[in-house]
Amino acid sequence: MSRGGPRRPKNENRSISSSGGKRRKTVLVKAQGRGLSSTRWLQRQLNDPYVLAAKEAGYRSRAAFKLIELNEKFDIFSIGDKVVDLGAAPGGWSQVSSENIGKHGEVLGLDLQFIDPINGVKFLQMDVYAKETIKSILETLNGPANVVLSDMATRSTGHASTDHLRVISLAEAAADLAAQILAPNGVFIAKVFKGGTESELLKLLKKQYERVKHAKPPSSRATSAEEYVIARGFRYSKY
Numbered sequence: 001m002s003r004g005g006p007r008r009p010k011n012e013n014r015s016i017s018s019s020g021g022k023r024r025k026t027v028l029v030k031a032q033g034r035g036l037s038s039t040r041w042l043q044r045q046l047n048d049p050y051v052l053a054a055k056e057a058g059y060r061s062r063a064a065f066k067l068i069e070l071n072e073k074f075d076i077f078s079i080g081d082k083v084v085d086l087g088a089a090p091g092g093w094s095q096v097s098s099e100n101i102g103k104h105g106e107v108l109g110l111d112l113q114f115i116d117p118i119n120g121v122k123f124l125q126m127d128v129y130a131k132e133t134i135k136s137i138l139e140t141l142n143g144p145a146n147v148v149l150s151d152m153a154t155r156s157t158g159h160a161s162t163d164h165l166r167v168i169s170l171a172e173a174a175a176d177l178a179a180q181i182l183a184p185n186g187v188f189i190a191k192v193f194k195g196g197t198e199s200e201l202l203k204l205l206k207k208q209y210e211r212v213k214h215a216k217p218p219s220s221r222a223t224s225a226e227e228y229v230i231a232r233g234f235r236y237s238k239y
């Protein structure tokens with residue numbers, strides 16, 4: 001067993017095609033007392049190749065593939081890294097991080113929600129906005145981090161501009177936190193919304209990091225406005 005579940009063989013390509021490799025029959029879901037939105041959600045889950053692939057590979061979320069794809073493109077992790085995973089529940093990104101940093105690396109996941117334990121991964125059940133969060137992270141990691149990831153999001157309100165503001169506020173909180181805990185040359189990745197990172201945040205990241213890019217991994221749903229900002233080469237480390 002790997003950390004948190006069965007692993008695929010190391011040399012197997014983790015990216016999957018949007019058809020999931022094989023052609024599968026579409027599963028149709030009857031409402032059977034469910035509301036329209038939960039019927040649609042269930043139908044989408046049952047027909048989503050990434051949901052099926054995550055289940056097969058032992059990942060706790062389809063989101064795991066987003067980090068796998070970002071890592072393939074941007075080479076985020078190094079052996080021995082200390083990684084902080086903000087908004088870690090249910091744990092897919094923590095599993096992927098842990099697979100990429102070797103046995104001397106460390107992963108610390110943080111979320112408002114409880115996370116079932118994953119071998120070799122530490123968790124803090126905390127709010128990223130809480131005053132004591134930075135201190136708790138530094139104490140738990142016993143030093144600065146090399147990578148800060150944020151896949152934080154709140155439940156969709158269905159109101160696009162409200163959702164956008166919430167995601168940006170979480171990305172800003174993550175960027176503030178990263179600036180306090182990253183080691184020199186550290187990496188910061190955060191979920192933002194399409195159309196780019198808000199100009200204030202982008203301006204800040206461009207000052208703090210040598211390279212800043214945006215990417216939407218293939219596994220991110222085309223219908224979702226999410227994308228990720230990838231900032232590498234942290235220049236303002238306190239450590």
Ligand SMILES: C[S@@+](CC[C@H](N)C(=O)[O-])C[C@H]1O[C@@H](n2cnc3c(N)ncnc32)[C@H](O)[C@@H]1O
Nearest residue numbers: 061063087089090091092093112128151152153
């Ligand atoms: C899309 S999920 C993350 C999925 C995760 N990357 C994975 O692979 O399993 C977003 C998470 O952000 C968390 N979150 C939202 N607001 C937060 C906050 N203020 N502090 C900490 N976590 C937060 C939510 O509880 C939720 O679990």
